[in-house]
Amino acid sequence: xxxxxxxxxxxxxxxxxxxxxxxxxxxxxxxxxxxxxxxxxxxxxxxxxxxxxxxxxxxxxxxxxxxxxxxxxxxxxxxxxxxxxxxxxxxxxxxxxxxxxxxxxxxxxxxxxxxxxxxxxxxxxxxxxxxxxxxxxxxxxxxxxxxxxxxxxxxxxxxxxxxxxxxxxxxxxxxxxxxxxxxxxxxxxxxxxxxxxxxxxxxxxxxxxxxxxxxxxxxxxxxxxxxxxxxxxxxxxxxxxxxxxxxxxxxxxxxxxxxxxxxxxxxxxxxxxxxxxxxxxxxxxxxxxxxxxxxxxxxxxxxxxxxxxxxxxxxxxxxxxxxxxxxxxxxxxxxxxxxxxxxxxxxxxxxxxxxxxxxxxxxxxxxxxxxxxxxxxxxxxxxxxxxxxxxxxxxxxxxxxxxxxxxxxxxxxxxxxxxxxxxxxxxxxxxxxxxxxxxxxxxxxxxxxxxxxxxxxxxxxxxxxxxxxxxxxxxxxxxxxxxxxxxxxxxxxxxxxxxxxxxxxxxxxxxxxxxxxxxxxxxxxxxxxxxxxxxxxxxxxxxxxxxxxxxxxxxxxxxxxxxxxxxxxxxxxxxxxxxxxxxxxxxxxxxxxxxxxxxxxxxxxxxxxxxxxxxxxxxxxxxxxxxxxxxxxxxxxxxxxxxxxxxxxxxxxxxxxxxxxxxxxxxxxxxxxxxxxxxxxxxxxxxxxxxxxxxxxxxxxxxxxxxxxxxxxxxxxxxxxxxxxxxxxxxxxxxxxxxxxxxxxxxxxxxxxxxxxxxxxxxxxxxxxxxxxxxxxxxxxxxxxxxxxxxxxxxxxxxxxxxxxxxxxxxx
Amino acid sequence: xxxxxxxxxxxxxxxxxxxxxxxxxxxxxxxxxxxxxxxxxxxxxxxxxxxxxxxxxxxxxxxxxxxxxxxxxxxxxxxxxxxxxxxxxxxxxxxxxxxxxxxxxxxxxxxxxxxxxxxxxxxxxxxxxxxxxxxxxxxxxxxxxxxxxxxxxxxxxxxxxxxxxx
Numbered sequence: 001x002x003x004x005x006x007x008x009x010x011x012x013x014x015x016x017x018x019x020x021x022x023x024x025x026x027x028x029x030x031x032x033x034x035x036x037x038x039x040x041x042x043x044x045x046x047x048x049x050x051x052x053x054x055x056x057x058x059x060x061x062x063x064x065x066x067x068x069x070x071x072x073x074x075x076x077x078x079x080x081x082x083x084x085x086x087x088x089x090x091x092x093x094x095x096x097x098x099x100x101x102x103x104x105x106x107x108x109x110x111x112x113x114x115x116x117x118x119x120x121x122x123x124x125x126x127x128x129x130x131x132x133x134x135x136x137x138x139x140x141x142x143x144x145x146x147x148x149x150x151x152x153x154x155x156x157x158x159x160x161x162x163x164x165x166x167x168x169x170x171x172x173x174x175x176x177x178x179x180x181x182x183x184x185x186x187x188x189x190x191x192x193x194x195x196x197x198x199x200x201x202x203x204x205x206x207x208x209x210x211x212x213x214x215x216x217x218x219x220x221x222x223x224x225x226x227x228x229x230x231x232x233x234x235x236x237x238x239x240x241x242x243x244x245x246x247x248x249x250x251x252x253x254x255x256x257x258x259x260x261x262x263x264x265x266x267x268x269x270x271x272x273x274x275x276x277x278x279x280x281x282x283x284x285x286x287x288x289x290x291x292x293x294x295x296x297x298x299x300x301x302x303x304x305x306x307x308x309x310x311x312x313x314x315x316x317x318x319x320x321x322x323x324x325x326x327x328x329x330x331x332x333x334x335x336x337x338x339x340x341x342x343x344x345x346x347x348x349x350x351x352x353x354x355x356x357x358x359x360x361x362x363x364x365x366x367x368x369x370x371x372x373x374x375x376x377x378x379x380x381x382x383x384x385x386x387x388x389x390x391x392x393x394x395x396x397x398x399x400x401x402x403x404x405x406x407x408x409x410x411x412x413x414x415x416x417x418x419x420x421x422x423x424x425x426x427x428x429x430x431x432x433x434x435x436x437x438x439x440x441x442x443x444x445x446x447x448x449x450x451x452x453x454x455x456x457x458x459x460x461x462x463x464x465x466x467x468x469x470x471x472x473x474x475x476x477x478x479x480x481x482x483x484x485x486x487x488x489x490x491x492x493x494x495x496x497x498x499x500x501x502x503x504x505x506x507x508x509x510x511x512x513x514x515x516x517x518x519x520x521x522x523x524x525x526x527x528x529x530x531x532x533x534x535x536x537x538x539x540x541x542x543x544x545x546x547x548x549x550x551x552x553x554x555x556x557x558x559x560x561x562x563x564x565x566x567x568x569x570x571x572x573x574x575x576x577x578x579x580x581x582x583x584x585x586x587x588x589x590x591x592x593x594x595x596x597x598x599x600x601x602x603x604x605x606x607x608x609x610x611x612x613x614x615x616x617x618x619x620x621x622x623x624x625x626x627x628x629x630x631x632x633x634x635x636x637x638x639x640x641x642x643x644x645x646x647x648x649x650x651x652x653x654x655x656x657x658x659x660x661x662x663x664x665x666x667x668x669x670x671x672x673x674x675x676x677x678x679x680x681x682x683x684x685x686x687x688x689x690x691x692x693x694x695x696x697x698x699x700x701x702x703x704x705x706x707x708x709x710x711x712x713x714x715x716x717x718x719x720x721x722x723x724x725x726x727x728x729x730x731x732x733x734x735x736x737x738x739x740x741x742x743x744x745x746x747x748x749x750x751x752x753x754x755x756x757x758x759x760x761x762x763x764x765x766x767x768x769x770x771x772x773x774x775x776x777x778x779x780x781x782x783x784x785x786x787x788x789x790x791x792x793x794x795x796x797x798x799x800x801x802x803x804x805x806x807x808x809x810x811x812x
Numbered sequence: 813x814x815x816x817x818x819x820x821x822x823x824x825x826x827x828x829x830x831x832x833x834x835x836x837x838x839x840x841x842x843x844x845x846x847x848x849x850x851x852x853x854x855x856x857x858x859x860x861x862x863x864x865x866x867x868x869x870x871x872x873x874x875x876x877x878x879x880x881x882x883x884x885x886x887x888x889x890x891x892x893x894x895x896x897x898x899x900x901x902x903x904x905x906x907x908x909x910x911x912x913x914x915x916x917x918x919x920x921x922x923x924x925x926x927x928x929x930x931x932x933x934x935x936x937x938x939x940x941x942x943x944x945x946x947x948x949x950x951x952x953x954x955x956x957x958x959x960x961x962x963x964x965x966x967x968x969x970x971x972x973x974x975x976x977x978x
């Protein structure tokens with residue numbers, strides 16, 4: 001049985017998931033619009049699920065489905081469902097769905113509670129007929145379904161279980177034979193006869209008998225369906241495929257599609273490699289032609305007449321020329337073939353991509369039972385509006401988004417939407433509105449979760465962020481309300497009021513943000529106090545191969561997805577400045593944060609190099625509308641890449657999205673733009689609380705700013721001062737690890753500052769570097785005599801000597 | 813050949829066939845009770861990993877450094893078209909070590925589909941160890957200890973923080 005279960009599990013899991021989702025959607029539909037025919041498809045689903053689960057030995061699911069069936073019987077004939085029935089069925093549907101991913105497959109953790117919940121809604125009159133003894137649904141079509149399910153179960157069971165399935169199949173066939181007329185009745189009798197043969201055990205004939213019965217049932221189904229008027233349309237969300245569609249469709253395990261897609265991605269990379277080899281060969285052929293010309297010219301210059309040349313030399317040259325021409329031709333053919341292959345591979349990739357596109361409907365509908373259940377639990381009234389279910393997106397994107405969407409919805413219900421009393425008091429309708437909308441925007445999809453609850457509190461988020469050391473009190477105060485609300489996406493941030501047993505299950509909004517980032521998307525939130533909150537997830541339509549920009553930084557190379565790069569900048573020293581402690585570069589009049597890429601990714605290589613003109617190459621990277629310029633050593637080029645995830649062993653390096661194999665075979669890290677942008681934009685103190693603090697004293701604003709920027713780019717925290725007095729006060733009040741000072745300054749000059757620092761017992765250990773334009777030996781001697789630990793002339797600052805000296809003097 | 817000789821030959825063949833069947837059966841039974849491991853060495857200590865957990869064994873010269881990789885990850889290697897991270901086994905064990913040149917081999921392990929490599933010094937020939945001879949380890953990311961004091965790795969516990977284990 002274990003082997004059988006393992007083999008059929010993927011199909012069973014997928015089907016069961018569809019069935020319970022359709023059941024959940026259908027029961028709510030039934031509640032809002034009861035009709036005589038509406039319960040029939042739901043009973044059919046429950047019955048089929050029961051039969052399949054029983055045949056696989058999944059008794060928890062079997063019992064739950066059985067109990068659901070009993071409850072659904074109560075709605076037969078257009079009667080309404082009793083109180084609590086919808087909740088009980090929804091709970092059972094969720095429990096069955098959760099059991100599909102349980103450690104023990106198909107085991108329902110809270111089975112007894114689920115069954116008790118369903119049992120509680122059943123009538124308790126004495127002598128009431130046991131609904132379990134009744135057929136699952138009225139009408140021939142329901143009996144055809146029973147027959148199909150029971151025959152299916154016969155195939156996968158043995159012993160007593162098989163006998164009881166055969167008996168139930170025979171009963172269904174017999175009912176059909178009695179209920180139907182004409183050709184349909186004749187077919188039903190034939191099925192009944194075949195099943196009777198099966199009842200005898202079947203022996204070696206079992207497979208043949210089963211095949212015959214199956215063929216007869218297929219025919220019977222068609223004839224019976226034609227004879228019977230169709231019931232009301234299936235509930236929203238229920239699978240409603242025609243038999244023609246089913247004939248033309250094949251159910252494929254999604255992992256097989258993923259494997260095929262991964263293989264095609266490798267094919268595309270292989271094509272790139274062949275194209276590159278073709279180009280290399282063409283260059284070789286060209287080099288050969290040029291070499292031949294050189295030889296020819298050499299012979300001419302040597303004055304050797306054509307007729308005086310040895311024949312062997314002529315022949316040799318001719319052969320080289322011919323082989324060179326062959327090489328050129330082969331190279332061109334290779335390139336053309338690679339181009340053709342690229343077109344086919346791209347077409348294959350597009351086809352596979354199309355196969356993976358699924359409508360968002362199922363994911364949206366799966367929110368309904370959760371909302372319904374949670375609202376009942378919290379005593380809140382909520383109307384859930386879903387829109388955009390027809391938008392199709394990559395199944396992998398949708399799978400990744402299911403958890404975040406559910407979390408946002410639970411979060412809105414638990415924290416955002418007020419209790420009916422509070423809403424009344426606030427002048428709002430008692431029933432809150434929660435909407436989830438999916439919209440297609442070109443190659444991206446935007447999912448919006450909006451509620452009309454109380455909104456988020458920027459004050460509480462600021463206080464919580466300070467308390468948890470995510471930002472300092474000063475930074476929190478400087479954050480506008482919109483920025484403060486975005487703190488909700490930061491790891492470890494929650495407030496005591498916001499944690500409950502419902503949505504505070506160890507999953508925070510940071511996890512939502514991370515899931516969206518992993519997809520290459522972005523998440524944002526807006527809140528209107530007292531009027532609600534809106535979460536927006538902007539994700540790519542597909543996860544596919546992408547184009548990467550290859551850069552050199554920190555002694556290594558890495559790729560950045562090209563679509564995250566707005567442009568490449570050449571940054572001169574004069575373009576840099578600081579805004580609120582953050583080094584910035586001026587881009588189109590905006591001050592954009594600027595950081596060396598190597599520092600942000602924690603690479604330990606040499607510092608970013610400048611070109612001969614003194615300019616640095618920087619990539620202007622954009623994520624979620626925020627921009628950062630990352631300094632790199634060199635941009636090496638662009639190429640098509642396939643990003644492969646590196647697994648749990650790399651999870652601590654959040655700036656790495658994965659790795660890609662270049663067309664020359666090298667493996668390089670693919671960086672995660674959104675994480676880089678976040679890391680570079682973190683408030684200085686939050687980013688490196690233990691950063692060295694350096695007081696920079698200079699009465700010239702220009703020099704002070706230049707030295708400040710230089711040190712800040714290198715990662716130090718700089719406290720600027722206009723003269724020695726201010727520097728001394730800063731060092732005493734705020735503390736510092738090093739002082740860089742000009743010599744000639746008003747009030748207290750650099751020498752005086754050095755003497756005072758060295759005389760202060762609390763500051764005497766602080767190294768002092770004097771930076772001045774005075775470079776006479778006696779000036780240097782005076783500085784060192786005052787106690788300075790380093791002495792630099794200003795032109796040496798530009799050559800990077802200041803940084804070397806600072807690093808040398810700072811405590812490790 | 814006389815009738816007697818033919819009967820002798822047939823009997824001998826039947827006996828041989830029966831012996832072969834018994835031997836094959838014995839081997840099957842034995843196979844069910846052993847674990848096949850691949851031994852390797854790091855800093856002079858002996859370790860091993862079950863061959864069923866090995867995806868591939870590669871030359872460490874094919875490891876490419878990764879910019880910004882966390883400590884303990886020496887780079888990435890392509891294992892059957894798929895790039896996988898490579899861990900320095902010394903770092904996994906909290907030991908000091910030299911450069912990658914001291915670790916010439918990479919054993920690519922499969923942790924339920926999550927592939928990763930460990931760079932090691934020397935890889936030996938596979939060994940069969942009776943299951944009954946394997947003992948539980950005292951501590952560390954190991955599944956068993958062999959009678960000759962080889963620690964057999966548990967790949968699911970290598971290079972993953974406790975909280976990340978599922």
